[in-house]
Amino acid sequence: xxxxxxxxxxxxxxxxxxxxxxxxxxxxxxxxxxxxxxxxxxxxxxxxxxxxxxxxxxxxxxxxxxxxxxxxxxxxxxxxxxxxxxxxxxxxxxxxxxxxxxxxxxxxxxxxxxxxxxxxxxxxxxxxxxxxxxxxxxxxxxxxxxxxxxxxxxxxxxxxxxxxxxxxxxxxxxxxxxxxxxxxxxxxxxxxxxxxxxxxxxxxxxxxxxxxxxxxxxxxxxxxxxxxxxxxxxxxxxxxxxxxxxxxxxxxxxxxxxxxxx
Numbered sequence: 493x494x495x496x497x498x499x500x501x502x503x504x505x506x507x508x509x510x511x512x513x514x515x516x517x518x519x520x521x522x523x524x525x526x527x528x529x530x531x532x533x534x535x536x537x538x539x540x541x542x543x544x545x546x547x548x549x550x551x552x553x554x555x556x557x558x559x560x561x562x563x564x565x566x567x568x569x570x571x572x573x574x575x576x577x578x579x580x581x582x583x584x585x586x587x588x589x590x591x592x593x594x595x596x597x598x599x600x601x602x603x604x605x606x607x608x609x610x611x612x613x614x615x616x617x618x619x620x621x622x623x624x625x626x627x628x629x630x631x632x633x634x635x636x637x638x639x640x641x642x643x644x645x646x647x648x649x650x651x652x653x654x655x656x657x658x659x660x661x662x663x664x665x666x667x668x669x670x671x672x673x674x675x676x677x678x679x680x681x682x683x684x685x686x687x688x689x690x691x692x693x694x695x696x697x698x699x700x701x702x703x704x705x706x707x708x709x710x711x712x713x714x715x716x717x718x719x720x721x722x723x724x725x726x727x728x729x730x731x732x733x734x735x736x737x738x739x740x741x742x743x744x745x746x747x748x749x750x751x752x753x754x
């Protein structure tokens with residue numbers, strides 16, 4: 493009984509810590525003036541909603557481009573991670589340890605140093621200030637997490653079922669597609685969701701690689717936060733968090749569905 497009560501108390505405190513700041517942000521979206529130390533706003537306004545819907549920033553276009561960019565990074569990152577995991581965990585390839593170590597190098601380099609260095613590389617490859625350059629930068633940031641997830645899942649699944657399928661006459665592609673892929677699907681979805689969230693939240697690397705030509709929701713949100721306009725910053729923050737949670741919920745539903753089918 494004590495453990496149950498303690499767990500409920502922890503859950504209540506956790507929910508309060510999460511929901512209270514969220515409620516404050518929601519109130520700020522329609523607040524015109526809220527001086528310290530007042531507990532409630534002095535006046536309300538709808539200018540933030542007007543700016544959100546009819547302002548200079550086309551929210552629908554920026555939101556769509558952000559989601560498509562993150563989706564592209566999620567697909568490419570998961571595909572590369574899947575092939576890397578298969579090569580290192582299933583097949584006895586040369587340089588396996590070197591490949592594994594190289595996959596984690598972006599995590600060892602400070603973010604600012606990484607961004608400045610990769611911007612120089614993009615300029616030399618003539619893909620700076622382009623969508624391709626932004627996708628490449630986001631891929632480098634997301635791959636360590638994708639590869640980690642896919643390596644763990646691939647090692648757990650193994651290749652014993654594929655070997656049995658080969659004994660029954662299935663080819664390598666058919667054995668992977670019909671036998672291993674369904675087992676790997678929860679990990680694939682987890683990897684894709686991780687890559688999506690990482691790409692969706694990138695600001696500094698997007699600004700450097702895209703040169704402000706490739707616009708994302710994070711690029712629109714951060715300047716409002718820095719300007720001190722809490723109302724506009726809050727309304728864009730709500731859109732940013734809400735859209736990210738919506739996509740994340742879709743991934744979670746798909747993962748749960750695949751686990752139930754198994």
